[in-house]
Amino acid sequence: MSEDTTERIRGVIFAAILSCVCGLLIVTTVSTLKDRQDKNILNDKRINILKSVGLIKENIKLSFNEISRLYTENISSYYVDSDGEILPDNSDVSKKIKIYFYLKDGAIEAYIIPIDTRGLWGKILGYLALQSDGSTIRGFTVYSHGETPGLGGEIESKWFRNNFVGKKIVDQQYDFVSISVAKGKTTEKNAENYVDGISGATLTGQFLTTGLKQILMNYEPVSLRFRSGSIGKKFKLGGSPGNNEK
Amino acid sequence: MKNKYYSIITEGIFSNNPVAKQVLGICSALAVTVKFKTAFVMGFSLTFVMMFSGLTISLLRNLIPRNIRIIAELIIIATLVIIIDQVLKAYLYDISKQLSVFIGLIITNCIVMGRAESYALMNKPFESFCDGLGNGIGYSFILLVVAFIRELLGSGSIAGFKVIPDYLYKIGYQDMGLMLLAPGAFIVIGLIVWLMNSFEKGTK
Numbered sequence: 001m002s003e004d005t006t007e008r009i010r011g012v013i014f015a016a017i018l019s020c021v022c023g024l025l026i027v028t029t030v031s032t033l034k035d036r037q038d039k040n041i042l043n044d045k046r047i048n049i050l051k052s053v054g055l056i057k058e059n060i061k062l063s064f065n066e067i068s069r070l071y072t073e074n075i076s077s078y079y080v081d082s083d084g085e086i087l088p089d090n091s092d093v094s095k096k097i098k099i100y101f102y103l104k105d106g107a108i109e110a111y112i113i114p115i116d117t118r119g120l121w122g123k124i125l126g127y128l129a130l131q132s133d134g135s136t137i138r139g140f141t142v143y144s145h146g147e148t149p150g151l152g153g154e155i156e157s158k159w160f161r162n163n164f165v166g167k168k169i170v171d172q173q174y175d176f177v178s179i180s181v182a183k184g185k186t187t188e189k190n191a192e193n194y195v196d197g198i199s200g201a202t203l204t205g206q207f208l209t210t211g212l213k214q215i216l217m218n219y220e221p222v223s224l225r226f227r228s229g230s231i232g233k234k235f236k237l238g239g240s241p242g243n244n245e246k
Numbered sequence: 247m248k249n250k251y252y253s254i255i256t257e258g259i260f261s262n263n264p265v266a267k268q269v270l271g272i273c274s275a276l277a278v279t280v281k282f283k284t285a286f287v288m289g290f291s292l293t294f295v296m297m298f299s300g301l302t303i304s305l306l307r308n309l310i311p312r313n314i315r316i317i318a319e320l321i322i323i324a325t326l327v328i329i330i331d332q333v334l335k336a337y338l339y340d341i342s343k344q345l346s347v348f349i350g351l352i353i354t355n356c357i358v359m360g361r362a363e364s365y366a367l368m369n370k371p372f373e374s375f376c377d378g379l380g381n382g383i384g385y386s387f388i389l390l391v392v393a394f395i396r397e398l399l400g401s402g403s404i405a406g407f408k409v410i411p412d413y414l415y416k417i418g419y420q421d422m423g424l425m426l427l428a429p430g431a432f433i434v435i436g437l438i439v440w441l442m443n444s445f446e447k448g449t450k
Contacts, residue, residue, distance in 0.1 A: 011311040018318055022325040029329050033336035040339040121347075146347060150280030151426065200280070200426035 039064070044143055046071045052129035052139040053102040053110045058158055075112075076101050084221030086231065097218060102129070108231065110138045113219050117211025120203045122146025124155065124211065130169070134226025137179065140164035152204030163195035169216055174227060176220055178213035181205035251376045258380025264357045265388040265435065266442045271357040275389055276431040278348065282405040285393035288348045289386025293379065295330070295352050296361060299323045300378035303366040310367070319362045320353075327353050357385055392434045400425030 046067050050056045055074060062070070079087040079096035087096060100112035115126040126142035140163075142156040154160050164179065171177045171193065182194040183202055197205045216223070225231045264270045271292075278288045302322050303310075310318045331349045334342035342349075352358065361381050366374040397403055399422045402410035410419065424430045 007311065007313065011314045014309065014311050015314055015317065018321055022321050025325055026328055026332075029332045033332050036336040037332070040335065044339065044343075148277060148280075149284040149347065150278065153284075199421075199423055 043067055046075075048127050048141040048143040049075055049100055049112055052112055052127040052141045054129075054139055055102070074102055074104070076103055080219070080222045082221065084223075084225045086222070099219070099222065100127075108132050111222070111226070113215060115140075115142075115212070115215060117208065117215060119145055119147050119155075119207050120152055120201075121148070124208060128164070128212070128215075130223065130226075132226055132231075134223045134228075135168050135170040135174065137164045137167045137169065147201070147204050152198065152201040154198045154201060155204060155208065160195075160198060167195060168192050169223070170227070176216070176223070178209075178216050180209040180213075251373070254373060254376040255380035255383070258377060258382070259384040259387060260442075261446070262381075263384040263388065263442065264360070264381045265385055266439045268357075268360065269439075270360045271355050271385055272435065274351050274355055275385075275392060275435060276428045277351070279389055279393040279396050279431055279434075280400065280426055282390065282393045282397050284344075284348075285389040286386070287344055288351070289382070289389045291330075291348060292352055292355060292357070292385060293382025295323070295327055296358055296378035296382040297375050298378070299326055299358055299362060300366045300374035301371050302326065303362045304369060304371040304374035307367050315367065316359070316363070319359060319367075323358050323362070324353050357381060388435070388438060391438060392431060395434050396425045396430060400430065 043064055047056060047062075050067070050070055051058075053074075055070060056062065056067075077098065077100050080099050081087060082095050086099075098114050100114075101108050102110040102112065110129050110131055112127050112129045115124065115128050117124050122145065124142060124147070125144040126140065128140050129138040130136065131138050140161050142161070145153065145155060147153045147155060167179055169176065169179050177193050180194050182190065182197045183205065184199065185196050186194045222231075258264070262268065265272065265275055274288065274292075278284045299319075299322060303319055306318075306322070327349060331342065334349075361377060365377045369377070394404065397405075398409065402408060402415075402421050410421075422430070425434075
């Protein structure tokens with residue numbers, strides 16, 4: 001065998017061994033840590049749901065058990081179908097979308113919509129909580145995104161999220177208009193339905209605006225029911241509420 | 247002995263600074279220097295990865311065949327970064343959320359590859375470890391200076407705290423929007439490279 005061939009074979013063998021060792025290392029780490037990571041992710045989702053309705057204040061750290069207790073005490077997950085009918089967690093209708101309720105003394109205080117939309121670089125995941133009047137935003141949280149930190153990444157910052165509180169998704173005639181991210185600051189004229197934009201992240205704002213509109217459109221049937229009062233504070237929920245958020 | 251390692255480290259920080267002298271890692275330096283905090287986190291994680299990638303590659307330097315060395319380096323760096331990422335996700339979830347895309351950026355950061363290629367492959371493990379530390383600090387140092395200037399001029403704050411008083415805004419002061427965008431970072435980095443080079447010439 002020529003020296004060149006031995007060199008090549010040596011390269012292939014080395015690459016194979018190195019890949020196997022590294023692959024094994026990664027697989028071991030991933031599989032041993034999977035449970036802990038899933039627990040963290042679940043916990044983080046719960047924190048965000050609780051934050052969106054204001055049950056957890058900013059900058060307050062709670063243990064896993066405290067969060068779990070707060071969550072099961074106050075939040076129930078349901079589904080809604082395309083007519084805005086509320087279905088229990090275990091129903092098997094094909095076209096259903098997830099919804100969470102913040103229940104206080106058996107009445108719906110607020111409803112929470114999962115946000116899953118496209119950003120500039122990746123998915124933006126979060127929650128948007130609406131008051132039981134079906135038109136006022138109670139809170140907005142983001143728990144996962146791929147935007148540039150310091151620019152589009154500001155969507156997860158406190159000032160941007162607090163921007164949403166008290167804004168309306170309807171105009172003065174109570175017609176649906178959604179909530180939009182302004183380019184720059186909001187003006188007095190559009191302050192009801194716009195939030196301040198992030199400088200240097202106009203595109204992230206545009207994607208978020210489009211995404212929120214689409215998602216809120218899907219939930220419009222149920223929002224309409226809240227607005228007309230047919231599911232109001234006195235509404236009794238049928239079926240059993242679920243507490244798992246899969 | 248102490249002086250040798252000391253000089254390896256200081257070389258990475260000043261006379262052979264990765265950003266200012268080797269002009270490596272510019273892309274991440276542009277991306278993460280809008281805010282002081284993100285620059286700090288990126289600098290810290292990169293330094294950490296640099297030290298251990300230098301160490302590992304240097305330990306394997308006599309085994310790695312020359313013709314596939316870049317692939318081998320990349321596999322080692324990527325494995326290291328993924329493992330760190332996984333551990334952070336399991337035990338320090340909040341920090342891992344802050345790091346978000348940075349972890350991925352570390353793998354592709356040319357400083358890590360550059361130092362592995364030009365230093366770790368030819369030097370002893372502990373020296374490579376120090377070289378990683380020095381270059382990591384050198385990179386972080388530039389990042390922090392750039393981020394400080396960009397955040398101060400672009401957002402009127404330092405590490406998240408407002409420093410420009412409200413009355414200045416009232417009489418017409420405005421934050422410099424250019425500083426938030428990539429061109430702002432280019433200008434600041436350019437000025438720093440110029441400053442560092444002329445300072446060095448002065449001391450010679």
